Amino acid sequence: MPLANPDIIQRLVDKFGESVTEFGEPYGMLTFSAPREMNLKVMGFLYNEQDLAFKFLTDLCAVHYPERKGEELAVVYHLHNLVENVRIRFKVYMPIEQPDVFTATGLFEAANWMERETYDFFGVNFIGHPNLKRILNVEEMDYFPMRKEFPLEDQSRIDKDDEMFGRGGSIDFGNREVSEEPKTISEADKDKTWL
């Protein structure tokens, strides 16, 4: 009998009762969440049970929801049962002041770098991770750039010396005035009364 989403929900509810919540099926993929201290229990259950056998970790990433007070960060796991070809999405939420969650590296080797990436960009602290350090950004970085409070750099900044990159270059090499404050073109234009 093929594994259907209602069966998975039933198994989860039988096992964990009211701890697993937020069941949904956006675009056909079963999605649910659990308290963050239970993430390993839930994933271990999904991994080990004969009929569930979600043994493939497709993806692991985080999402930042600044509006959800007390649970600003979500870690999202995409699991795949390759035999029955069923995918599910599992989320745990955590407060941004204390973004601790257990590592999944014990179950999946694949989680190692994915968790490092998630730590790198969102600052999620995976407890028990063998080597939790930055992976794509420089190690000296002291913030987590994918959080929503960090905007992209203003594309119209003109104070940067970008001559070498073919942007905003000028002929008088090295003689340009560099203002201390970051300025945008519109701010710079305010001084020009003729505009």
Next chain:
Amino acid sequence: MPVVEQPKHRVLPDGSIEKTTTTLNLGPTHPATHGVFQNILEVDGERVVDAEQTIGYIHRAFEKIAEHRPLYQITPLTDRLNYCSSPINNMGWHMTCEKLLGLTLPKRVDYLRVIIMELARIADHLICNSVVGVDTGAFTGFLYVMQSRELIYEIWEEVCGSRLTTNIGRIGGFERNFNDIAFRKLEKFLNEYPKVLKEFENLFNRNRIFMERTQGVGGIAAERALNYGFTGPNLRAAGVDYDVRVHSPYSSYEDFDFTVPVGKTGDVYDRFLVRNEEMWQSLEIIKQAYRKVQEFKGKEADVFHADAPEYYLPEKKDVYTKMEALIYHFKIIMGETDIPAGEVYHSVEGGNGELGFYLISDGGRTPYRLHFRRPCFIYYQAYTELIKGSMLSDAIICMSSLNLIAGEMDG
């Protein structure tokens, strides 16, 4: 000026004299890494004792940039992930958007996309396999197949105007219909390519030197490969027949008849053979798709996009003459179309594995969050396990046979 007392000798780090192994930097700009990433190897003579990978040298923050761009402006970002097969990335992204928007495409568009994607797979595998040849000391194969890749690039050029970073297609279909020259170039490729591939296989497949050099090198068991998140040819070489095209068919792949080659040991030789066989299969798929495309007659033969005025750019002559077209043109170009709220994961079989797009929209004009599942980022972490205990030169061919693309790894 105070005199700083200099030590008489350069002080070596603690423990470095007793050490019997050597630390060796392989990369980030070593020609054998074929990309910008670094391996710090601990070698005992020529044997690799331990390894650590450092990546991120060309990280460009695509996920952050994508949060500030309308959907159609994200396509050029996906070009730069696996740039050996950019059309697959482009199509994967379009299909993710189409899934979110609930668009269904005409069959002809699907088949045209299949042609483009399979060409991309061939281009991708050609590079990877011929580079394995180069790293084992056989440069000839590389030179033979480059000409065929050129033919593929010419087809893309005819369809979208560019070659490497293609930005091909639009949400809802293609930007223009394939012209006759494109089809003629496709026919030329279908005629010439089998001979080249056969010759390439003759050079390698039963070549004693190549076999002894690659067999039993960098092997991995199926269980470990799954645990490490392997996908694509690397997983199939280990004996698992997981292929996204078969498991979750997209773009009407269910209409095609093809086999999924699998290996057994997951070593360099098996990966090489699996890729070669996949190229033959891709060729079959392209032939079938081309036949299906030719079956469309009359008005149907001119269909190259879905009817989705809110997301698909209208024709220029309509923009100048019709009010609705003008409005939609403006809204699309300025990125003022609100996309429906939702959460969608879509994956395609990329050149080196399952390329996934996890898109969260909160109903705004740009994605709330977009995450790329980049296959080679995930399976590269197994590299240490693959090469531990092997010779240094085996570590090199193991790396090139994994099909690691720095652009995709760093995102």
